[in-house]
Amino acid sequence: xxxxxxxxxxxxxxxxxxxxxxxxxxxxxxxxxxxxxxxxxxxxxxxxxxxxxxxxxxxxxxxxxxxxxxxxxxxxxxxxxxxxxxxxxxxxxxxxxxxxxxxxxxxxxxxxxxx
Amino acid sequence: xxxxxxxxxxxxxxxxxxxxxxxxxxxxxxxxxxxxxxxxxxxxxxxxxxxxxxxxxxxxxxxxxxxxxxxxxxxxxxxxxxxxxxxxxxxxxxxxxxxxxxxxxxxxxxxxxxxxxxxxxxxxxxxxxxxxxxxxxxx
Numbered sequence: 710x711x712x713x714x715x716x717x718x719x720x721x722x723x724x725x726x727x728x729x730x731x732x733x734x735x736x737x738x739x740x741x742x743x744x745x746x747x748x749x750x751x752x753x754x755x756x757x758x759x760x761x762x763x764x765x766x767x768x769x770x771x772x773x774x775x776x777x778x779x780x781x782x783x784x785x786x787x788x789x790x791x792x793x794x795x796x797x798x799x800x801x802x803x804x805x806x807x808x809x810x811x812x813x814x815x816x817x818x819x820x821x822x823x824x
Numbered sequence: 825x826x827x828x829x830x831x832x833x834x835x836x837x838x839x840x841x842x843x844x845x846x847x848x849x850x851x852x853x854x855x856x857x858x859x860x861x862x863x864x865x866x867x868x869x870x871x872x873x874x875x876x877x878x879x880x881x882x883x884x885x886x887x888x889x890x891x892x893x894x895x896x897x898x899x900x901x902x903x904x905x906x907x908x909x910x911x912x913x914x915x916x917x918x919x920x921x922x923x924x925x926x927x928x929x930x931x932x933x934x935x936x937x938x939x940x941x942x943x944x945x946x947x948x949x950x951x952x953x954x955x956x957x958x959x960x961x962x963x
Contacts, residue, residue, distance in 0.1 A: 778958060
């Protein structure tokens with residue numbers, strides 16, 4: 710996903726990643742993958758809960774909230790235009806597919822007049 | 825009397841089964857394509873278990889001391905069963921997603937610290953397309 714960061718930018722789209730890990734672990738993750746996009750830390754599950762993704766008991770013997778992997782595509786008005794909820798948490802969404810979807814939804818195109 | 829052939833097969837099966845299971849978890853974060861297609865690892869682990877179990881059976885028939893073969897076969901079976909459970913059952917244990925905002929709904933806002941500890945909110949990005957990726961932490 711991070712390899713395609715530039716492609717997302719070119720479409721005028723921002724990438725935002727969210728997980729329940731702490732800021733520290735995200736800092737090292739961001740260094741490792743060279744991420745320039747925000748990786749948000751949600752240990753309390755604020756956003757994870759708001760998006761209906763809380764996965765209780767995913768990590769045995771802890772009560773750390775774990776998000777069901779999911780991707781939401783939001784348009785400039787903040788409306789959900791596409792969502793991908795994984796059936797299987799081993800498998801993650803591919804960046805290439807999301808880019809194609811953004812183009813199909815009209816990101817990066819001309820703004821409609823009057824908006 | 826020791827059955828060397830049975831011992832060799834038991835060790836080989838044990839090695840294959842354990843390598844198949846360990847490699848799956850060790851390569852997980854590195855090559856997503858391998859992670860998504862776990863079946864070769866499961867198949868290799870199953871073959872390892874079969875080899876070790878056959879060796880155990882052979883040692884029994886030969887009347888040899890067979891504690892080692894039994895251990896190797898059972899341990900292989902346990903790790904292989906764990907991998908299969910993980911791949912085909914545990915990873916499908918997900919909440920229903922009924923609470924997830926539907927297409928066309930307004931995206932719930934949030935305000936959370938980024939990797940540098942700065943609070944970021946979804947509202948900052950209003951006016952742009954946003955791809956929000958919820959990923960599993962801890963790897």
